Amino acid sequence: MIRISSEPMEPYSLLISNIIKEQEVIIGPVALEQAQKIDGLEISSLSSIKILGKPKEVIAKLVDQYVKLFGRASIEVCKEAVRATVPEIPKELLPDILL
Numbered sequence: 645m646i647r648i649s650s651e652p653m654e655p656y657s658l659l660i661s662n663i664i665k666e667q668e669v670i671i672g673p674v675a676l677e678q679a680q681k682i683d684g685l686e687i688s689s690l691s692s693i694k695i696l697g698k699p700k701e702v703i704a705k706l707v708d709q710y711v712k713l714f715g716r717a718s719i720e721v722c723k724e725a726v727r728a729t730v731p732e733i734p735k736e737l738l739p740d741i742l743l
Contacts, residue, residue: 655732656699660706661690662725667710670721678713682706704739 660679664687667675680687682705684697695702710718719741726733726742735743 655729656695656703657693659725659729659733660685660687660693660695660703662729663703663706663722664690666721666725667714667718671714674713675710678709679706682709700737700739704741707739707741 664675664679667678676687676690679685682702684695684702684705686694686696707719707722710722723742726738
């Protein structure tokens, strides 16, 4: 199990934070509420995110959660967050849905 601390914020934690922020612009506080339901994520705030498990799988679960609730347009919102975070994360370490 991989444990990524958010101090300083690791690239995966930063990516998750950016995804949630982008979703919040559209759906408001529900974005954070949904992220907090994801198995493998511990989120006390957008600056305190811990990933428990494989980051690629946890990020995929987060994106899938938004898609289930808000449709495929959520994927594009998540991709915007990726563009702001990658080059720090190699593409092969991202879920296919975000490429």
